[in-house]
Amino acid sequence: MTFDYAPAPESRAVVDIAPSYGLFVDGEFAPASDGKVFKTVSPSTEEVLSEVAQASADDVDRAVKAARKAFEKWSALPGAERAKYLFRIARIIQERSRELAVLESLDNGKPIRESRDADLPLVAAHFFYYAGWADKLDHAGYGANPRPLGVAGQVIPWNFPLLMLAWKIAPALATGNTVVLKPAETTPLSALFFADICRQAGLPKGVVNILTGDGSTGAALVAHPDVNKVAFTGSTEVGKAIARTVAGTDKKVTLELGGKAANIVFDDAPLDQAVEGIVNGIFFNQGHVCCAGSRLLVQESVADEVLDALKRRMRTLRVGDPLDKNTDIGAINSAEQLARITALADAGEAEGAERWSPSCELPTTGYWFAPTLFTGVTQAHRIAREEIFGPVLSVLTFRTPAEAVEKANNTPYGLSAGIWTEKGSRMLWMANQLRAGVIWSNTFNKFDPASPFGGYQESGYGREGGRHGLEAYLNV
Amino acid sequence: MSELTGRLSVFKTYKLYVGGKFPRSESGRVYEVTDSKGTWLANAPLASRKDARDAVVAARKAFGGWSGATAYNRGQILYRVAEMLEGRRDQFTAEVAAAEGLSKAKAAAQVDAAIDRWVWYAGWSDKVAQIAGGANPVAGPYFNHSAPEPTGVVAVLAPQESSFLGLVSVIAPAIVTGNTVVLAAAENAPLPALSLAEVLATSDLPGGVVNILSGRTAELSAPLAAHQGVNALDLAGADEALAKDLETAAADNLKRVLRPAPANWTADPGTGRLLAFLETKTVWHPMGV
Numbered sequence: 001m002t003f004d005y006a007p008a009p010e011s012r013a014v015v016d017i018a019p020s021y022g023l024f025v026d027g028e029f030a031p032a033s034d035g036k037v038f039k040t041v042s043p044s045t046e047e048v049l050s051e052v053a054q055a056s057a058d059d060v061d062r063a064v065k066a067a068r069k070a071f072e073k074w075s076a077l078p079g080a081e082r083a084k085y086l087f088r089i090a091r092i093i094q095e096r097s098r099e100l101a102v103l104e105s106l107d108n109g110k111p112i113r114e115s116r117d118a119d120l121p122l123v124a125a126h127f128f129y130y131a132g133w134a135d136k137l138d139h140a141g142y143g144a145n146p147r148p149l150g151v152a153g154q155v156i157p158w159n160f161p162l163l164m165l166a167w168k169i170a171p172a173l174a175t176g177n178t179v180v181l182k183p184a185e186t187t188p189l190s191a192l193f194f195a196d197i198c199r200q201a202g203l204p205k206g207v208v209n210i211l212t213g214d215g216s217t218g219a220a221l222v223a224h225p226d227v228n229k230v231a232f233t234g235s236t237e238v239g240k241a242i243a244r245t246v247a248g249t250d251k252k253v254t255l256e257l258g259g260k261a262a263n264i265v266f267d268d269a270p271l272d273q274a275v276e277g278i279v280n281g282i283f284f285n286q287g288h289v290c291c292a293g294s295r296l297l298v299q300e301s302v303a304d305e306v307l308d309a310l311k312r313r314m315r316t317l318r319v320g321d322p323l324d325k326n327t328d329i330g331a332i333n334s335a336e337q338l339a340r341i342t343a344l345a346d347a348g349e350a351e352g353a354e355r356w357s358p359s360c361e362l363p364t365t366g367y368w369f370a371p372t373l374f375t376g377v378t379q380a381h382r383i384a385r386e387e388i389f390g391p392v393l394s395v396l397t398f399r400t401p402a403e404a405v406e407k408a409n410n411t412p413y414g415l416s417a418g419i420w421t422e423k424g425s426r427m428l429w430m431a432n433q434l435r436a437g438v439i440w441s442n443t444f445n446k447f448d449p450a451s452p453f454g455g456y457q458e459s460g461y462g463r464e465g466g467r468h469g470l471e472a473y474l475n476v
Numbered sequence: 477m478s479e480l481t482g483r484l485s486v487f488k489t490y491k492l493y494v495g496g497k498f499p500r501s502e503s504g505r506v507y508e509v510t511d512s513k514g515t516w517l518a519n520a521p522l523a524s525r526k527d528a529r530d531a532v533v534a535a536r537k538a539f540g541g542w543s544g545a546t547a548y549n550r551g552q553i554l555y556r557v558a559e560m561l562e563g564r565r566d567q568f569t570a571e572v573a574a575a576e577g578l579s580k581a582k583a584a585a586q587v588d589a590a591i592d593r594w595v596w597y598a599g600w601s602d603k604v605a606q607i608a609g610g611a612n613p614v615a616g617p618y619f620n621h622s623a624p625e626p627t628g629v630v631a632v633l634a635p636q637e638s639s640f641l642g643l644v645s646v647i648a649p650a651i652v653t654g655n656t657v658v659l660a661a662a663e664n665a666p667l668p669a670l671s672l673a674e675v676l677a678t679s680d681l682p683g684g685v686v687n688i689l690s691g692r693t694a695e696l697s698a699p700l701a702a703h704q705g706v707n708a709l710d711l712a713g714a715d716e717a718l719a720k721d722l723e724t725a726a727a728d729n730l731k732r733v734l735r736p737a738p739a740n741w742t743a744d745p746g747t748g749r750l751l752a753f754l755e756t757k758t759v760w761h762p763m764g765v
Binding site for chain 2: 125141143236239240241243244247248250255257412427431436437438439440441442443446448450451452453454456457458460461463466467468476
């Protein structure tokens with residue numbers, strides 16, 4: 001006898017979304033200078049949630065001017081005072097975390113279980129962590145009295161809208177910089193709610209400015225001559241364009257870009273745990289994770305066993321309403337992203353890999369993609385080389401540790417990797433050989449504000465998090 | 477015209493240094509190197525794009541072994557280079573004096589500073605991981621540790637105005653941490669760099685760890701900046717316009733770029749150049765019994 005899950009929806013009533021939002025510049029919300037707006041929809045229902053302003057180049061200029069003006073006083077403030085503002089923000093985020101989690105799930109499509117238990121606690125933790133650095137910068141290892149850079153132009157992606165905002169804004173403010181941040185076009189709302197948190201915290205006007213808009217807004221911000229620091233998280237393609245834009249300027253830049261992480265399972269691994277790690281590695285946040293373990297490298301001798309267990313586990317994943325507390329996999333963030341995932345998965349089949357998904361009923365409205373597994377994948381297949389950014393896992397096999405290293409490193413990316421083995425010496429050898437910035441051993445997709453994050457090669461440069469994350473915002 | 481009664485000096489044929497060998501340029505080209513007053517000193521190889529690509533291949537091949545060597549070993553080898561430099565102090569003094577138009581005493585001071593700088597960087601090999609890495613106190617039952625690792629192959633444009641102290645100041649920090657280097661020597665003063673190659677070749681430094689090219693900086697740096705096998709660029713020897721072009725080309729595979737900046741090579745170099753060509757690797761592992 002089996003029991004069905006009863007619906008367990010989180011209430012939408014905790015969040016009050018206005019029908020329209022302006023740009024947050026110099027402490028005030030105001031419409032775009034040319035009055036342009038765009039709609040943001042809930043990817044799980046295609047319902048229009050709100051209308052937000054499309055910032056023009058003039059608005060970018062206005063925001064940068066506001067940030068420049070605010071920089072003088074903000075950077076001159078004693079670190080201990082800046083710290084207190086950040087502690088306030090962290091506390092208000094904790095107080096409002098339920099509201100923010102629901103908002104994030106609505107606008108992004110991610111399951112409430114993740115926005116509530118992963119995103120929001122980490123967002124608050126980042127502000128707490130960097131708050132404590134604000135008055136200790138002399139001890140950060142970058143010499144005595146390191147100076148802030150000035151105005152930081154920050155562009156963030158749609159996969160973790162509020163968490164990426166925290167990764168960018170917390171270290172920038174702690175080090176005395178002021179900020180103009182552009183959230184992603186499809187997920188602008190939590191950044192606008194954050195503007196309200198800045199207001200509640202009494203943050204001086206102009207220290208944080210939020211510009212909603214599309215890629216053109218981001219490009220104008222990156223290119224603005226009075227921006228001193230550019231921070232970007234997003235695709236490698238856009239990262240390269242930004243690197244070209246800042247060439248020959250004295251802008252400091254950090255880029256957190258794509259990945260195609262290998263998740264390597266040895267025959268001595270604790271297989272049940274490994275299967276959980278594989279599932280978490282690729283299906284967390286619908287696979288919308290730059291460090292997702294999208295290439296499973298499994299030792300040939302246990303490949304069948306691992307695949308059977310993995311398929312068994314995948315059959316239990318619940319796809320559906322992001323606001324249902326039992327949901328494991330929510331909606332794909334946009335129609336555009338769904339089309340990209342679909343195209344790449346189709347390419348996998350066309351190139352000869354074998355596709356498998358558990359039978360699961362997908363909602364009829366909204367953007368959905370069933371958790372998908374490809375076997376018989378070779379290194380030449382597009383699904384083994386290109387970042388899919390969706391719940392699609394490519395499975396390859398290997399025989400020796402050296403072969404695993406060679407296959408894992410056979411990519412221009414170098415963001416993350418996973419290793420599953422009970423043998424400590426092998427784990428350490430593998431970690432040493434892999435060309436990636438974050439190695440998760442017998443775990444996957446763990447994040448912490450004290451732990452530096454960032455990639456090698458075409459996964460970008462610079463680190464976020466930890467003491468290392470301060471360097472990006474200091475004149476060192 | 478030399479006096480027929482005196483001893484005729486033996487000219488030196490300067491060569492490139494690629495993969496631990498001393499080839500002429502594959503192009504067969506040379507260019508005239510003069511002292512600061514325009515007097516002919518030697519014909520240096522005018523390296524080509526092909527030489528640059530060969531040097532990248534050699535540097536890539538050497539990377540695994542060099543980055544995999546222990547820090548203690550790398551430090552010993554760098555110190556050995558300093559020992560060999562000390563033994564050739566007079567030769568370098570003469571070359572620097574000619575290249576930069578310095579008095580013998582001033583040139584000697586540059587060479588001494590360069591040797592001392594080399595020793596300073598040698599000592600960093602087994603310390604940089606301790607200052608740039610460490611334990612991360614994450615909120616959970618995990619062992620979490622960060623350590624720096626070399627970026628890979630670094631293309632270095634040697635400073636144009638400081639033929640030896642500047643040169644040493646850009647090579648040593650790049651290699652001490654395990655990177656390998658393709659160097660474009662100062663265009664008008666390449667001879668100290670080409671002589672340094674002879675020192676490196678006899679100092680236990682594995683072939684390919686440092687590769688030295690002489691020639692036109694702009695001609696050599698363009699293929700290096702565009703090369704997919706190069707991981708980072710040190711633009712110390714580029715002027716503003718060239719630096720912008722190279723940084724733009726470097727974006728194609730997201731090379732790490734160290735921009736040119738006004739430099740006082742005699743000042744304490746700090747750790748900037750050392751840290752510029754490092755990646756941070758963070759490893760997580762669960763803790764429990």
